[in-house]
Amino acid sequence: MIWDFEFTGRILPDLLGGLWVTVQLTVIGYLIALSLGLAVAVVRRVRVVGPIVHGVMEFIRTTPLLVQAVFVFALVPPEISAFTVGVVVLGVHYAAYTAEVYRSGIEGVAKGQWEAARALSLPVSRTWGAIVLPQAIRKVIPALGNYLIAMFKDTPLLFAITVVELLATAQRIGAAEFRYTETITLAGLLFLLVSIPSAILIRRLERRYAAV
Amino acid sequence: MQFLIERFPLYLDGAWVTVQITLGGSALAFVLAMAFGILGTIKHWLPRAVATVYVEVFRGxxxxxxxxxxxxxxxxxxxxxxxxxxxxxxxxxxxxGAYGAEVVRAAINAVPKTQVEATVALNLSWFQRMRLVVLPQAWAQMLPTFGNLVIELMKATAVVYLIGVVDLTAIARQVRDATGETVIAYMGALLIYFLIAQVLIFGMRLLERRANRKLGRTPPGGTGLGALLRHPVVPGAGGGVSG
Structure with missing residues (x-):
């Protein structure tokens, strides 16, 4: 028999534990990506500093997350856990994407809005905080949602720096029991179990905000 | 620096494998994206269902x-x-390919309806309509996103060392294991990945310009070599959000 159900039942709790780590990585990393990306998008409009930040982000965006993770993990002092490094690298990597999304939103704010803020002699903080960003962010919410799923699926890469999430758990069990068929297939199914409902949810969100 | 220069040939071998997988994967993804993307635009429910299943499963x-x-x-x-x-x-x-299929579907659907109506009025067959009218216009629309996908694909190839393929990342690992210099070994790989990405981006921009020229449009960002190197103007920056 190719598929062993008894074995499947035995490994399921461990895999669910791995799934929990994956979800934690995704959610914390996403929060970093959302906030850092916004900061980058704003800083990019500053003279001199902007292009430098843009160059760094471009480098991060066009090189593999896996290699970045190993690189950073070797760079930081050993007290810092792999999980922390993983979350930060994941978050910063995706900040390079969200920054582009925010940027398109900011550029989409009508020029008259800037001019009005200027005419009312609002300080820079109010111009951004009360005029530009509320309009810009609202427009890009659906696009930002897609990155949540993308990050969720990139978490297995952190396996390279010994973060034991879903796929790493499956890989460990597979190696120990020498049965990869159930473990890896089940890991794939668990990924689908989370990513497809989230995709449906995000699509619904998209429709809601598209109407505005 | 000396460290990396000494091992440059080694890195080059790895980079070549990475490039091969990137180009091979892109070719396959392109064919799949076109096939399933076009299936997704057909009115009958069956081809559309096939396309949806492919996209959702392989994206998920x-x-x-x-x-x-x-x-x-x-x-x-x-x-x-x-x-x-x-x-x-x-x-x-x-x-x-699953991501690409969505791009193709969206690009075909974005071709103005009057274009399709005109082909009906001219009594063109479905194949003629696709080949002569719809696809050339959709093509120009797809290319910028395809450019991003090619970069995504290249980045995704970094995991293939896990199944024993000796790509750029595998070389970085080997160098690390042989010398214990993790930071420099991986820095070398990162730099080469960045270079490959820049070449790919440049190539995709050339394709984009050609597609736009064939449609008689000025490529976004203007003409001339300088425009190729500059950061591209986001199409529809006036409010459209893609991505």
Missing amino acids: IAAMVLIFWMAYVLPDLTGYRLDRTFAAILAVGLNV
Whole structure:
């Protein structure tokens, strides 16, 4: 028999534990990506500093997350856990994407809005905080949602720096029991179990905000 | 620096494997994206359902899971053992193809309806309509997103060392294991990945310009070599958000 159900039942709790780590990585990393990306998008409009930040982000965006993770993990002092490094690298990597999304939103704010803020002699903080960003962010919410799923699926890469999430758990069990068929297939199914409902949810969100 | 220059030939071998997988995977992804993307625009429910299943399944599974599955499970289930490089190409191609199919579908649907109506009025067949009218216009629309996908695909190939393919990342690992210099070894790989990405971006921009020229449009960002190197103007920056 190719598929062993008894074995499947035995490994399921461990895999669910791995799934929990994956979800934690995704959610914390996403929060970093959302906030850092916004900061980058704003800083990019500053003279001199902007292009430098843009160059760094471009480098991060066009090189593999896996290699970045190993690189950073070797760079930081050993007290810092792999999980922390993983979350930060994941978050910063995706900040390079969200920054582009925010940027398109900011550029989409009508020029008259800037001019009005200027005419009312609002300080820079109010111009951004009360005029530009509320309009810009609202427009890009659906696009930002897609990155949540993308990050969720990139978490297995952190396996390279010994973060034991879903796929790493499956890989460990597979190696120990020498049965990869159930473990890896089940890991794939668990990924689908989370990513497809989230995709449906995000699509619904998209429709809601598209109407505005 | 000396450290990396000494090992440059080694890195070059790895980079070549990475480039091969990237190009092979892109070719496969392109064919799949076109096929399933066009299926997704057909009115009948059956081809559309096929396209949706393909897109949702292969977008939903991480490329890495797919690579593992191809390398470890497929031989178990079928008895065939794929060449590892081929398995890698297949996995990344299937994964990115699913993203591409959505892009193709959206681009075809974005072609103005009057264009389609005109082909009906001219009594063109479905194939003629696609080949002569719809696809050339959709093509120009797809290319910028395809450019991003090619970069995504290249980045995704970094995991293939896990199934024993000696790509750029595998070389970085080897150098690390041999010398203990993790930071420099991986810095070298990062730089080469960045270079490959820049070449790919440049190539995709050339294609984009050609597509726009053929439609008689000025390429976004203007003409001339300088425009090619500059950061591209986001199409529809006036409010349209893509991505």
